[in-house]
Amino acid sequence: MQKIKIIMNGAAGRMGRALAQGLGARENMSLAAAVDTKASDVDYGLLCGLGELGFKQELDLAAAIRREQPDVVVDFTSPAAVMNNVRTCLQLHTPVVVGTTGFSQADYKQVAKWCADFATPAFIAANFALGAVLLMRFAQQAVKYMPHVEVIERHHDQKLDAPSGTAVTTLEMLAAARTPLAQGNTQEFERMPGSRGGELDGMRVHSVRLPGYVATQEVVFGAEGQVLCLRHDALSREAYVPGVALAVEKIVQVKDGVLIQGLESILD
Ligand SMILES: NC(=O)c1ccc[n+]([C@@H]2O[C@H](COP(=O)([O-])OP(=O)(O)OC[C@H]3O[C@@H](n4cnc5c(N)ncnc54)[C@H](O)[C@@H]3O)[C@@H](O)[C@H]2O)c1
Numbered sequence: 001m002q003k004i005k006i007i008m009n010g011a012a013g014r015m016g017r018a019l020a021q022g023l024g025a026r027e028n029m030s031l032a033a034a035v036d037t038k039a040s041d042v043d044y045g046l047l048c049g050l051g052e053l054g055f056k057q058e059l060d061l062a063a064a065i066r067r068e069q070p071d072v073v074v075d076f077t078s079p080a081a082v083m084n085n086v087r088t089c090l091q092l093h094t095p096v097v098v099g100t101t102g103f104s105q106a107d108y109k110q111v112a113k114w115c116a117d118f119a120t121p122a123f124i125a126a127n128f129a130l131g132a133v134l135l136m137r138f139a140q141q142a143v144k145y146m147p148h149v150e151v152i153e154r155h156h157d158q159k160l161d162a163p164s165g166t167a168v169t170t171l172e173m174l175a176a177a178r179t180p181l182a183q184g185n186t187q188e189f190e191r192m193p194g195s196r197g198g199e200l201d202g203m204r205v206h207s208v209r210l211p212g213y214v215a216t217q218e219v220v221f222g223a224e225g226q227v228l229c230l231r232h233d234a235l236s237r238e239a240y241v242p243g244v245a246l247a248v249e250k251i252v253q254v255k256d257g258v259l260i261q262g263l264e265s266i267l268d
Pocket of ligand 1: 010011012013014015016035036037038076078079081085098100101102125126127128129240
């Protein structure tokens, strides 16, 4: 069997290590290189629990792509770095699967343009945990009947962006599915700035950052005499491996220069 050859970008990070371990252990995939802005003298396979792989973390993504000619780059880096990384991959005609969060609508447009210009596909998803994607679907169904809704997301305290990409996508999906609505008391005021959280289309979002969490999201619907709470917990980073593997398997089949957005777009 021809294995799918992967370069892991952000390889020293929490997600990079977990994904390298999970994807590298799959029968149909192999890790070709590990790229990060942090170098290491230790064999990368030993760092991510795969046994010796014969290469170390390296710093230059473009050089690694030119040398290895991978089938796909998987990028879990940082919101500040990701656009450059995506452009590098696409310019070198290398499909890229991106889990890094922080994309604006303008960023998505730009990536779609690069995909078309360089005739190479990209796959971007704010959440690769299948359970979280199902939660978004169920929430979209529920909001039609219970339109008063708030989102609470909880992550580890080293996360850079807030609210999470998943929370933003969830709110956008809710906004698309419900009739616009003014929620809460029009006279409401905050004793402390930010106490009512962020807001999208009248819906509030609250971001908790504490050590111990990986990623949790609750979507809470309120109606007369009842509350419905949908909740997903990613208990470890292994939660993301099957979703990223699905995206990798999908993108190597795609021959056009298209941007695929969201894991939900490839689920039945
Ligand atoms: N889509 C999802 O399902 C999902 C799930 C979890 C985390 N994330 C996102 O993935 C990203 C990474 O999360 P994390 O917890 O692993 O963060 P992390 O800080 O542990 O790791 C990020 C790594 O990227 C490296 N890096 C930064 N800039 C780089 C560049 N230009 N080139 C190469 N490497 C670079 C850093 O040195 C670091 O090792 C974040 O944006 C996070 O929100 C997405």
